[in-house]
Amino acid sequence: MTSLLIRHSRILLPDSEFLLGDILIDGGKIVQVAPEITASNDTNTIDGTGLTLLPGVIDPQVHFREPGLEYKEDLFTASCACAKGGLTSFLEMPNTRPLTTTQAALDQKLHLASQKCLVNYGFFIGATPENLPDLLTAHPACGIKIFMGSSHGALLVSEAAEIEPIFAKGDRLIAVHAEDQARILQRRQEFKGITNPSIHSQIQDETVALNATKLALTLSQKYQRRLHILHLSTGIEAEFLRKNKPSWVTAEVTPQHLLLNTEAYEKIGTLAQMNPPLRSPENNQVLWQALLDGVIDFIATDHAPHTLEEKAKGYPNSPSGMPGVETSLPLMLTQAMAGKCTIAQVSHWMSNGPAQAYQIPNKGLIKPGYDADLVLVDLDNYHPVLREELQTKCGWSPFEGWNLTGWPVVTIVGGNIVYERGKLNTEIRGKALQFDNN
Numbered sequence: 001m002t003s004l005l006i007r008h009s010r011i012l013l014p015d016s017e018f019l020l021g022d023i024l025i026d027g028g029k030i031v032q033v034a035p036e037i038t039a040s041n042d043t044n045t046i047d048g049t050g051l052t053l054l055p056g057v058i059d060p061q062v063h064f065r066e067p068g069l070e071y072k073e074d075l076f077t078a079s080c081a082c083a084k085g086g087l088t089s090f091l092e093m094p095n096t097r098p099l100t101t102t103q104a105a106l107d108q109k110l111h112l113a114s115q116k117c118l119v120n121y122g123f124f125i126g127a128t129p130e131n132l133p134d135l136l137t138a139h140p141a142c143g144i145k146i147f148m149g150s151s152h153g154a155l156l157v158s159e160a161a162e163i164e165p166i167f168a169k170g171d172r173l174i175a176v177h178a179e180d181q182a183r184i185l186q187r188r189q190e191f192k193g194i195t196n197p198s199i200h201s202q203i204q205d206e207t208v209a210l211n212a213t214k215l216a217l218t219l220s221q222k223y224q225r226r227l228h229i230l231h232l233s234t235g236i237e238a239e240f241l242r243k244n245k246p247s248w249v250t251a252e253v254t255p256q257h258l259l260l261n262t263e264a265y266e267k268i269g270t271l272a273q274m275n276p277p278l279r280s281p282e283n284n285q286v287l288w289q290a291l292l293d294g295v296i297d298f299i300a301t302d303h304a305p306h307t308l309e310e311k312a313k314g315y316p317n318s319p320s321g322m323p324g325v326e327t328s329l330p331l332m333l334t335q336a337m338a339g340k341c342t343i344a345q346v347s348h349w350m351s352n353g354p355a356q357a358y359q360i361p362n363k364g365l366i367k368p369g370y371d372a373d374l375v376l377v378d379l380d381n382y383h384p385v386l387r388e389e390l391q392t393k394c395g396w397s398p399f400e401g402w403n404l405t406g407w408p409v410v411t412i413v414g415g416n417i418v419y420e421r422g423k424l425n426t427e428i429r430g431k432a433l434q435f436d437n438n
Helices: 075-085 103-116 132-137 160-168 181-190 197-203 206-223 235-244 255-259 264-272 281-293 328-337 343-357
Strands: 004-012 018-026 029-034 044-047 052-055 057-062 087-092 120-123 144-147 174-177 227-229 249-253 374-384 403-413 416-420
Touching: 004 343, 004 374, 052 343, 057 075, 057 328, 057 343, 075 087, 075 103, 075 328, 075 403, 075 416, 087 403, 103 120, 132 160, 144 160, 160 206, 174 206, 181 197, 181 206, 197 264, 206 227, 206 235, 235 249, 235 281, 249 281, 255 281, 255 328, 328 343, 328 374, 328 403
Parallel strands: 004 044, 004 052, 057 087, 087 120, 144 174, 174 227, 227 249
Antiparallel strands: 004 018, 018 029, 052 374, 374 403, 403 416
16 A cells, blocks of 8 residues: 555545645545645655545445345445445445345355455344344444335334334434335225336325334434434425434435436336335425435435346336436536535535444545545536446446536545546455444
8 A cells, every 4th residue: 555645636625615735645544635745756646637536425325235136236346336436435235135134144244345345335234023132233333224114024124013122222323214114005005007107106105204204203202212314205204304303313315316306207217216216396306405404414325226127027016226326426516516505515415424424433524534535526527427337237327318527537445546537446445334333
């Protein structure tokens, strides 16, 4: 690991100001940030002229499909997609095969990731109605994941009587997929036989989401338990949280719930199908405002790839989910350049916000002593999302054809260049994330 000097870039500082200057990296850490730095002759140098340097993105909700579903994605292909998209760390969900519901399954994932991942990694432990002891002791886990709805099998924990004991014991962060399973099942019967994928947003409607979010918040308040609400999708949830969200509760939103809506079904069919579903255009606006106001704390992709063959089966046989790690940063930076928000806000929502929420030390800011997980982006040029350029194994994006700026030019993980101007260094390996809450 040699020292690395990035020269002449526009550096985002922790106070949200920018410095035109240099940054010196040594031993995987940021050691100096200054207008000009003189380094020794053996220091590797990157010319950052015309580029903006941001903290590497931490994606706090992904489904990378390994072990057991590698035909959709695997930890290597997913981490290549991360590196290309400026993501330097991810937190991955437990619905693999086997499910990540035991220490042994968690250890297996950590071992696989150490062999395959170009970026840093952490994993959730999944709740079942039976595995409370594992939820208390699994280590290192970023949090407990509860599928309150739209899941099946052992990971579905949909009854209040099953959910409450998880909130009642322990103090680890609980992240919930908040959908009301009973209402989903009832509405599936009501709309049975309709094969237009747009019906998905009516079956899993806004009330499905609100009911479950209310239950999770009630239990969080009862036990003063740290709660995170995953992929908030509705305006009514956002407004409910605006009035009722305590300081120990956080919420996230995906780029697709900000930028796509039910109109996407006409254009891309089942590629627009996800859980919770896309909503009406009015919901986009309310979610944006909640994000700007801090009611929603940060952004995650919910990267959940399926093959085009699976998506082509037609609704309701098509699976829900879409990829997102390669496009999330350019999507949000494009919004910043259009005046919807600032670059500093995007960085907070995608780097420091997740680091704070999951208590990941020394990540998410550009300052001496912090880990050198960084991304140099080009905010002067626009380039479309092209299927043939994607690294994700599923090979498609719901944002195909969108013309975006802020594409990563260089991605650095632990002081190592993992992606540079279209080329991946597949020899680099990230590290297991540490969590101060463990």
